[in-house]
Structures are given as C-alpha cells and as structure tokens.
Amino acid sequence: MTTPPLVDSQAGDRSVQASRFLDLVAPKLLAAEEVFRRHLDSDVPFIHKAGIYIRQGGGKRIRPALLLLAARLLGHDSEEEVTYAAVVEFIHNATLIHDDIIDHAHLRRGQPTLNHLWGNNLTVLLGDWIYTKAMQMALSHGQLEVVQRLCAATLKMTEGELMALERLGAIDLTVEEYFEIVDRKTAHLFAAACSIPSLIPPQRPEAGQVLAHYGRALGTCFQIVDDLLDFTSRESEIGKPVLSDLKEGKLTLPLILLLSRVAPAERRLIQTVLDERGFERVAPQQILDVVAREGTLAEAAEIAEVYAARAQQELEIFPPGDALEALEFAPDFVLHRRS
Amino acid sequence: MTTPPLVDSQAGDRSVQASRFLDLVAPKLLAAEEVFRRHLDSDVPFIHKAGIYIRQGGGKRIRPALLLLAARLLGHDSEEEVTYAAVVEFIHNATLIHDDIIDHAHLRRGQPTLNHLWGNNLTVLLGDWIYTKAMQMALSHGQLEVVQRLCAATLKMTEGELMALERLGAIDLTVEEYFEIVDRKTAHLFAAACSIPSLIPPQRPEAGQVLAHYGRALGTCFQIVDDLLDFTSRESEIGKPVLSDLKEGKLTLPLILLLSRVAPAERRLIQTVLDERGFERVAPQQILDVVAREGTLAEAAEIAEVYAARAQQELEIFPPGDALEALEFAPDFVLHRRS
Numbered sequence: 001m002t003t004p005p006l007v008d009s010q011a012g013d014r015s016v017q018a019s020r021f022l023d024l025v026a027p028k029l030l031a032a033e034e035v036f037r038r039h040l041d042s043d044v045p046f047i048h049k050a051g052i053y054i055r056q057g058g059g060k061r062i063r064p065a066l067l068l069l070a071a072r073l074l075g076h077d078s079e080e081e082v083t084y085a086a087v088v089e090f091i092h093n094a095t096l097i098h099d100d101i102i103d104h105a106h107l108r109r110g111q112p113t114l115n116h117l118w119g120n121n122l123t124v125l126l127g128d129w130i131y132t133k134a135m136q137m138a139l140s141h142g143q144l145e146v147v148q149r150l151c152a153a154t155l156k157m158t159e160g161e162l163m164a165l166e167r168l169g170a171i172d173l174t175v176e177e178y179f180e181i182v183d184r185k186t187a188h189l190f191a192a193a194c195s196i197p198s199l200i201p202p203q204r205p206e207a208g209q210v211l212a213h214y215g216r217a218l219g220t221c222f223q224i225v226d227d228l229l230d231f232t233s234r235e236s237e238i239g240k241p242v243l244s245d246l247k248e249g250k251l252t253l254p255l256i257l258l259l260s261r262v263a264p265a266e267r268r269l270i271q272t273v274l275d276e277r278g279f280e281r282v283a284p285q286q287i288l289d290v291v292a293r294e295g296t297l298a299e300a301a302e303i304a305e306v307y308a309a310r311a312q313q314e315l316e317i318f319p320p321g322d323a324l325e326a327l328e329f330a331p332d333f334v335l336h337r338r339s
Numbered sequence: 340m341t342t343p344p345l346v347d348s349q350a351g352d353r354s355v356q357a358s359r360f361l362d363l364v365a366p367k368l369l370a371a372e373e374v375f376r377r378h379l380d381s382d383v384p385f386i387h388k389a390g391i392y393i394r395q396g397g398g399k400r401i402r403p404a405l406l407l408l409a410a411r412l413l414g415h416d417s418e419e420e421v422t423y424a425a426v427v428e429f430i431h432n433a434t435l436i437h438d439d440i441i442d443h444a445h446l447r448r449g450q451p452t453l454n455h456l457w458g459n460n461l462t463v464l465l466g467d468w469i470y471t472k473a474m475q476m477a478l479s480h481g482q483l484e485v486v487q488r489l490c491a492a493t494l495k496m497t498e499g500e501l502m503a504l505e506r507l508g509a510i511d512l513t514v515e516e517y518f519e520i521v522d523r524k525t526a527h528l529f530a531a532a533c534s535i536p537s538l539i540p541p542q543r544p545e546a547g548q549v550l551a552h553y554g555r556a557l558g559t560c561f562q563i564v565d566d567l568l569d570f571t572s573r574e575s576e577i578g579k580p581v582l583s584d585l586k587e588g589k590l591t592l593p594l595i596l597l598l599s600r601v602a603p604a605e606r607r608l609i610q611t612v613l614d615e616r617g618f619e620r621v622a623p624q625q626i627l628d629v630v631a632r633e634g635t636l637a638e639a640a641e642i643a644e645v646y647a648a649r650a651q652q653e654l655e656i657f658p659p660g661d662a663l664e665a666l667e668f669a670p671d672f673v674l675h676r677r678s
Contacts, residue, residue, distance in 0.1 A: 044498045046505055098467060102460040121441040121504055124463055128437060129497040131467065135474050136490040144483055151475040158468040159383045165460055166385055 021326035021333065025068040032064050032085035039086065039137055040130070050114060050126050054093060057111050062222070063088040063193040066330060070211050071197035073323035080141045080200050088193045090134035091150065095157055097127040102165065103248050145199045153192035160185025169249035169274045171267070175256055182223045183216070190219025207318075214314040214327070221307035222334045227252035228300055231291060233339060243284045246273050253303065255287075258294040266290050301335075308335050360665035360672065364407040371403050371424035378425065378476055379469070389453060389465050393432060396450050401561070402427040402532040405669065409550050410536035411662035419480045419539050427532045429473035430489065434496055436466040441504065442587050446580075484538045492531035499524025508588035508613045510606070514595055521562045522555070529558025546657075553653040553666070560646035561673045566591035567639055570630060572678060582623045585612050592642065594626075597633040605629050640674075647674050 022029065040051035064085035071081035099105075100113040101120050107113065115123040131154070138147045164181045167173050194215030198208025230245045231254055245252050251259075251274070259267060269290065272282050291297060308331035318324050361368065379390040403424035410420035438444075439452040440459050446452065454462040470493070477486045503520045506512050533554030537547030569584045570593055584591050590598075590613070598606060608621050608629070630636060647670035657663050 042498060044501050044505075046501050047498070098463055101463060120459070122501065124437055124440060124466075125497050125501050125504065127463075128466070128470065129494060129501070131470060132490050132493045132497065136487065136494065139483060139487050139490065142483060144478060144481060147486065148475065148478050151471050151478065154471045155468060155475065158464050158471065159381060159386070162383050162385050162461065162464050162468070165464065166383075 021069075021329050022065060024322055024326050025065055025072060028068045028071075028082055028085065029061060029065060031079075031082045032061075032068070032089070035083055035086035035137075036089055039090070039133055042129075046118070046122055047126065047129060050118065050122075053114070053117075057109055059089070059093070059109065061089060062334075063092055063189065066190065066215065066218070066327070067193040067196060069323050069326050069330070070194045071200070073211075073318060073321065073327060074197050074200075074204055074207060076197055076200050078200070080143075081197055083137055083140060084146060084196050087134045087138045087150065088189065088196075090130055090137065091154055091157075092189065094127045094130040094134065095161075097123060097130065099161065101127075102161070105244075141200075143199055145203075146196055149192045149196060149199065153188040156184040156188040157186075160188075164250065169277075171251065171259065171271050171274055173251045173256060175253070178251070178253060178256055179220070182220055186223040186226075187216040187219035190222065191215035194218070210314050210317055214311045217307045217311035217314065218331055218334060221304045221311065221331055224253055224300055224304040224307065225334060225337065228254065228297060228304070229337075229339065231288065231297055243273075243279070243287060246270070246287065247278055249274055249277055253300040254291055254296040257296040257299055258291065261294060262290060304335055308332065360408075360668050361404060363661055363665050364404060364411060367407045367410075367421055367424065368400060368403060370418075370421045371400075371407070371428070374422055374425035374476075375428055378429070378472055381468075385457070385461055386465065386468060389457065389461075392453070392456075396448055398428070398432070398448065400428060401673075402431055402528065405529065405554065405557070405666070406532040406535060408662050408665050408669070409533045410539070412550075412657060412660065412666060413536050413539075413543055413546060415536055415539050417539070419482075420536055422476055422479060423485060423535050426473045426477045426489065427528065427535075429469055429476065430493055430496075431528065433466045433469040433473065434500075436462060436469065438500065440466075441500070480539075482538055485535055488531050488535060488538065492527040495523040495527040496525075499527075503589065508616075510590065510598065510610050510613055512590045512595060514592070517590070517592060517595055518559070521559055525562040525565075526555040526558035529561065530554035533557070549653050549656055553650050556646045556650035556653065557670055557673060560643045560650065560670055563592055563639055563643040563646065564673060564676065567593065567636060567643070568676075568678065570627065570636055582612075582618075582626060585609070585626065586617055588613055588616055592639040593630055593635040596635040596638055597630065600633060601629060643674055647671065 037051075037055055040054060041048055042051075067085045067088055068081055071077075096108065097114055100108055101115045101123055104115075105113050106116045114126065135147060135150065138150055160181050160183070163177070164185065167177060167181075191212040192215070195208045195212035198204045198211055227245065230243060230252065233242070241247075246255065251270075255270060259270065269282050269286055273279060273287065311331045312328055315324060315328055376390075376394055379393060380387055381390075406424045406427055407420055410416075435447065436453055439447055440454045440462055443454075444452050445455045453465065474486060474489065477489055499520050499522070502516070503524065506516060506520075530551040531554070534547045534551035537543045537550055566584065569582060569591065572581070580586075585594065590609075594609060598609065608625055611621050612618060612626065650670045651667055654663060654667055
C-alpha cells in the first residue's frame with residue numbers, strides 16, 4: 001500500500017507556492033471581493049444581515065481564482081472578469097446555502113450555518129435571491145453566452161444534487177453513479193469558471209474548450225479530494241466532524257471501492273450508519289479501521305491524481321507564462337490541500 | 340355596508356367574456372403549454388416525474404395570457420412571445436414550489452403539494468432547477484433585456500417573500516408594509532409579463548413603460564383579490580381551507596383595516612390565531628363574524644377596484660383593437676374571479 005499523497009511532507013513548500021499563485025491575481029481577487037460585498041446587499045433587512053455574515057464566513061475562493069487566472073492567460077485585464085469571478089462565487093454560495101438546508105448541516109467552515117441561525121424558510125429564499133442576483137450581475141456586460149454557460153452549469157449542479165439525493169442512503173451506489181454525480185454537482189461549475197474568460201471579446205472558442213476540459217477534470221479532482229478530507233481531516237481543519245458524509249447517508253469513493261471486497265459483517269457496519277444516519281451503534285473509528293486496512297483512501301487519491309494530471313495535460317497548447325504556470329500548479333494545490 | 344363586488348350577480352356573463360378574451364390567444368397559450376411541457380423535463384428521474392405532476396396540476400396561466408395579449412397588442416406574432424409566456428409561468432411555478440415549502444402547505448389547487456408528496460429536500464432543488472431553466476429559456480432568443488427584466492422581477496419577488504416572512508405573525512403589520520410586500524411579491528412579475536413583449540424588436544420603450552404600469556396595478560389588484568378569496572371562498576373553489584393566510588401567520592388587508600378599530604377582545608382573537616398558528620382556541624367563524632360586521636372585505640374590494648381602474652386607465656394611449664379590449668377586460672376578470 002502506498003502512502004496516500006494527502007499525507008504530504010512537502011505541504012509547507014506547497015503552501016508557499018499556493019500563495020505565489022494566488023499573488024498573481026491577488027488585486028483582482030480583492031476587486032472581486034468588493035463586487036461580491038457590494039452586490040450581496042439589499043434594503044431588505046434580512047438580506048443585509050445575512051450578507052454580512054456570509055462575507056465574514058470567507059471561503060477558499062478557488063473558482064474566482066481559477067477564472068481570474070484563465071482571464072490572465074488569455075490576456076484580459078478588465079472589470080469584466082472581476083464581475084464574473086464574483087458571480088461564480090455567488091452561485092457557489094447559493095448552492096452551499098441550499099445544500100446546508102438539505103443536509104441539516106449545523107456547521108460550515110467552522111461557523112454555524114445560515115439555516116441553523118435563521119431557520120430554513122428565510123434561508124431558502126436567500127439562496128433564491130443570490131442565484132438570481134448572480135444571473136443579473138452576469139448580464140451586466142452584455143455577454144449572453146456567459147449567462148448561458150452559467151445557467152447550463154447551474155442546471156447540471158442542481159441535477160447532480162438531485163441525483164445524489166435520490167440515491168441518499170443507498171449502499172449499492174456504483175462508481176459510475178458517483179462520477180456522474182461529481183461531474184454534475186462540481187465539475188461543470190469549475191469548467192464554466194475556467195472557460196468563461198474565453199467568451200470575453202475577442203472570443204477564443206478553441207481555448208475556451210480546452211479550459212472547459214481543464215476545469216472539468218480539475219473539478220472532479222477537487223470533489224474526490226473533498227470527499228477524502230471527510231475521512232482524513234480533523235474538525236478543526238475543515239470545520240465539520242469526521243465522516244459527516246456517511247452520517248448524512250452519502251457514500252463516497254473510498255467506501256464505494258471497498259464495499260465490493262469486504263466481509264458481510266463490515267458491509268453491515270456501513271449499512272447501519274447509512275440507516276440510522278448517525279454513529280449510535282457503530283463508532284467512526286470502526287469505519288476508519290476498515291478503510292485503512294483496505295487502503296481505499298490511497299486508491300481514491302490515485303484516481304484524483306489521474307484527474308489532476310489530465311487537467312495539466314490540457315494546458316499544453318498554451319505558450320509559457322506566469323498564468324499558465326499557476327494553472328498548471330492548481331491541480332497540485334487541489335490534490336494536497338488540507339481543508 | 341355595500342355588498343362586496345365579489346358577490347357578483349353577473350358572474351355568468353363575465354365567465355363568457357373571460358373565455359372570449361382567452362380565445363384571442365388560445366392557440367398561443369397552447370403553444371406555450373407545449374414549450375412548458377418540453378422544457379419541464381430532464382434525464383434526472385425526479386425532475387421527469389415531478390414535471391408531469393406539475394403540468395397536470397394546471398393553473399390559471401394568467402401571466403402567460405397577459406404576456407401574449409400584450410404581444411398581440413404590439414403586433415407581434417412569433418415564437419418569441421410563446422417562449423416568454425412559458426418562462427413567466429416557469430418562474431411563477433418555482434416561486435409557488437418554494438413558497439409551499441415555507442408555508443408547510445399540503446394543498447395547492449386542490450392537489451397535494453410537491454413538498455407534501457416528496458419532502459422539502461427534493462423540492463428545494465426542483466425549485467432551483469425551474470428558476471434556472473426559466474432563465475436559460477429566456478436567453479434563447481438573444482434578448483438580454485428580457486432576462487434583465489425577469490431577473491429584476493424575480494429579485495423583487497424573493498424580497499417580498501422575505502419581507503413577509505420577517506413580519507410573519509406580527510399583528511402590527513401596517514397597510515404600507517402590506518402594499519410594499521404585495522408590490523414586490525406579486526406586482527413586479529405581472530409588470531414584467533405585460534412589458535416583456537415591448538422588448539421584442541422593434542422595441543417600444545414607451546409602450547413598455549405603460550404596459551409595466553398596467554401590469555403592476557393589475558398585479559396589486561390580483562393579490563388583494565387573492566387575499567380576499569382566503570376569506571370568501573370555499574375549499575372546493577380555491578383548493579385550500581378558509582383563512583389559511585391567518586392560520587399561517589399572514590395578516591392581509593381585511594384584517595389590517597379592522598385591527599385599528601375593534602375592541603381589545605377582538606384584537607386578542609386575531610392575536611391568538613397568529614400565535615398558535617391554528618384554530619384551536621378560536622373558531623374561523625368568530626373571525627369571519629368580526630370581518631363581516633366591520634365590512635372590511637368590501638373596503639378591501641374597493642381598494643382592489645381602484646387598482647383595476649388605474650390599470651385600465653393606463654391603456655388609453657393604445658388604438659382600439661381586440662387585444663386592447665381583452666387587456667381592458669382583464670382587471671374585471673381579476674376582480675370578479677372566484678378562484
């Protein structure tokens with residue numbers, strides 16, 4: 001069994017590199033943050049209040065960073081990509097807000113969720129408002145195709161969530177179904193973020209296609225790693241308890257891979273957690289022990305690496321430059337992130 | 340006390356007229372229904388299943404009818420207005436779907452609600468999907484301003500719902516707050532529906548502004564009447580129990596108008612229903628008796644008539660024609676509808 005690459009002795013070096021790659025678009029990310037702040041507000045008191053709370057909650061801003069790097073790669077330097085960077089983060093936030101309602105989540109990034117603080121009702125409407133605001137902002141530069149791409153990605157996302165929900169608690173979820181869900185719920189918005197700059201005039205359809213492929217592979221990698229972190233990270237790092245996914249009835253790659261191999265008694269351990277949606281009769285450590293013995297964290301990590309490499313290969317058509325280097329580095333950053 | 344105009348001896352005549360005014364756009368309404376059917380579908384099993392259910396549920400299709408009449412008034416005859424007619428009905432349906440979750444409603448138009456049948460989680464996501472699909476459909480004719488107008492109306496709607504929710508159960512809701520909520524949650528989408536045809540080339544900005552004013556006044560009239568029907572209609576007519584609004588904690592015009600005049604004991608009756616969100620200690624008839632004595636149904640109906648007349652006055656700039664006649668008749672239809 002190889003050591004999972006998630007346990008990484010070079011994590012320190014990489015975080016230096018990560019800050020360097022974000023430095024490239026730091027002023028634009030700040031500008032996007034300002035657009036985000038300005039538009040996440042309204043004369044409706046609850047939107048104002050919740051908007052401040054959401055902004056304070058932060059986030060990795062990985063989608064805006066990728067969008068701004070892709071824009072730089074294509075030689076754009078205008079307010080347009082800044083707006084779109086804020087828009088993808090708006091859409092991502094709206095999704096999280098509705099997902100947290102559905103998952104009955106109490107914590108997100110270590111902070112109480114909106115639904116936990118203000119109840120489901122206000123929160124459903126706030127999510128609607130943010131989705132619509134995102135589309136309105138995206139329209140502001142008159143690029144219809146940008147909004148088309150965002151709508152298409154948002155539809156895929158919602159479909160992915162619906163598919164996941166329909167199979168919630170199912171122990172027979174297949175690897176194919178898992179990847180179909182990941183593709184829709186995560187990869188398409190990454191693809192949209194990376195390819196939208198190609199729609200800013202002068203349009204670059206071929207580059208756009210390549211960047212969409214890059215984003216889609218990177219998004220898949222991102223989600224596999226996200227699912228791995230649910231096994232490997234401490235609550236202090238990702239802001240939610242270990243094995244939250246399983247507790248919510250969600251089977252992810254490390255468990256799907258081992259279910260076909262393990263003894264019926266071990267399968268029943270997992271079935272029990274799925275059924276009771278909690279760790280009453282089974283301890284998290286019992287599940288973690290089976291996973292460790294079967295080595296499926298390393299296997300899943302290897303699959304994530306394949307997607308990371310696929311993303312990097314896509315970029316070969318572009319001439320060298322700092323934005324290219326940063327985009328080439330992004331899959332490594334995603335693979336080795338700890339939160 | 341005057342007889343409320345809702346109790347109308349000419350209802351028979353009016354329903355003949357209503358069918359005549361719908362006849363004008365009947366083929367287009369059918370075409371819009373087909374667009375609605377075709378787009379309310381997906382390879383995700385739940386969307387397919389829920390889509391069939393939503394279509395079977397029907398609806399008054401008043402927003403599409405108004406949009407198609409406004410298009411006819413402006414001389415348009417293309418697939419474009421048919422798409423937009425389906426789009427406004429999509430948006431309206433998405434709102435209803437999320438509202439029913441928030442209101443914990445079990446019945447809509449006499450049928451079990453989606454949330455009652457399939458739970459809140461799938462239903463939240465379905466609403467998101469329909470909102471996004473609506474925007475995608477609206478983009479299909481390349482008219483950016485149409486999507487802008489729809490986004491603006493949808494934001495207003497969500498804000499209206501949020502404002503209503505923040506004041507849910509409040510006995511001190513003012514007439515001004517009531518109209519602000521009605522304007523945002525209902526009138527703006529009516530205004531969008533009526534004015535969108537003016538954005539189809541050749542654009543007619545002045546006509547668009549007039550039609551927006553018409554729609555906004557008509558929408559306000561529609562909502563006041565909707566709120567009145569909660570007092571006057573039987574469950575068999577509107578498909579939900581009498582005084583549902585009050586039971587859900589929503590104060591509407593007839594009660595707001597009388598609260599400042601009645602004795603403390605009667606005020607406490609209303610407070611009790613608002614507090615317990617039900618009719619445990621107060622019978623619906625006790626409330627209805629106070630309302631009848633104070634005559635505020637007639638007062639609210641008179642206010643609705645003012646808005647109906649205002650809508651009709653807006654249309655004076657247009658030359659005579661069948662579409663104009665139908666639009667002039669629409670406020671009467673809205674005022675005197677029984678469901």
